[in-house]
Amino acid sequence: MSSLSTSDLASLDDTSKKEIATFLEGENSKQKVQMSIHQFTNICFKKCVDSVNNPDLSSQEEHCLSNCVNRFLDTNIRIVNGLQNSR
Amino acid sequence: MGLSSIFGGGAPSQQKEATTSAKTTSNPIANELKNQIAQELAVANATELVNKISENCFEKCLTSPYSSRNDPCIDQCLAKYMRSWNVISKAYISRIQNASASGEI
Numbered sequence: 001m002s003s004l005s006t007s008d009l010a011s012l013d014d015t016s017k018k019e020i021a022t023f024l025e026g027e028n029s030k031q032k033v034q035m036s037i038h039q040f041t042n043i044c045f046k047k048c049v050d051s052v053n054n055p056d057l058s059s060q061e062e063h064c065l066s067n068c069v070n071r072f073l074d075t076n077i078r079i080v081n082g083l084q085n086s087r
Numbered sequence: 088m089g090l091s092s093i094f095g096g097g098a099p100s101q102q103k104e105a106t107t108s109a110k111t112t113s114n115p116i117a118n119e120l121k122n123q124i125a126q127e128l129a130v131a132n133a134t135e136l137v138n139k140i141s142e143n144c145f146e147k148c149l150t151s152p153y154s155s156r157n158d159p160c161i162d163q164c165l166a167k168y169m170r171s172w173n174v175i176s177k178a179y180i181s182r183i184q185n186a187s188a189s190g191e192i
Contacts, residue, residue, distance in 0.1 A: 004123070008116050016117035023121050027128060033179070034132055041175045042139050045168060052147050055166035057174065065171055066178035073182060 044068035140168045 012020075048064035049057075057065070148160035186192045 004116065004119055009120070012114065012116055012120075016114040019114075020117055020120060024124070027124060031128055031131075033183070035135070037172065037176045037179055038132075038135050038139055040179060041168070041172045042143065044175060045143055045171045046146075049147075049167060049171065052144070052160055052164040052167055055163045055170075057167060057170050061171075062174055065174045069175050069178045070182060073179075 040069050040072060043072065136172070140165055143168060 044065050048061050048068055144161050144164035147164050148157045183192070
């Protein structure tokens with residue numbers, strides 16, 4: 001991978017700068033989603049997957065995983081609401 | 088480079104979008120910058136995935152006093168974790184989509 005020098009970066013015009021700012025904003029929000037998925041998988045895998053004798057997920061495990069994410073998010077929303085109401 | 092190519096292979100559609108959208112610029116320097124950013128993010132994601140899988144599969148496959156290894160278990164656990172990642176990703180993204188369609192967020 002070739003790396004960019006500071007003079008390369010200084011030569012960027014305003015259009016490109018704006019373009020990069022928009023790109024960063026998009027990547028940032030995508031990255032937030034990705035990190036949430038990492039977190040949820042970490043939590044829900046521990047709770048839903050007992051045996052690792054089989055590389056495939058059982059339908060039970062699959063249901064558990066998607067329920068787990070949804071209940072985690074329900075909890076998250078309820079906590080935020082609860083904190084807002086208690087202010 | 089190695090890590091990001093591993094992650095790129097099994098990455099969800101989002102990650103692929105990131106690398107393709109990085110090529111739509113007219114300015115080659117801006118292009119290069121975007122590519123480098125996308126690359127760094129892919130590495131960060133791969134590192135996170137490797138760490139989480141190591142932690143979870145170590146816990147599931149090995150027991151104290153850790154005198155022997157259990158490679159078949161690790162391999163199956165790895166496959167199972169990746170599948171779980173995909174299930175979670177689908178469930179989370181459809182939840183976000185539903186919430187934004189109904190105006191919740």
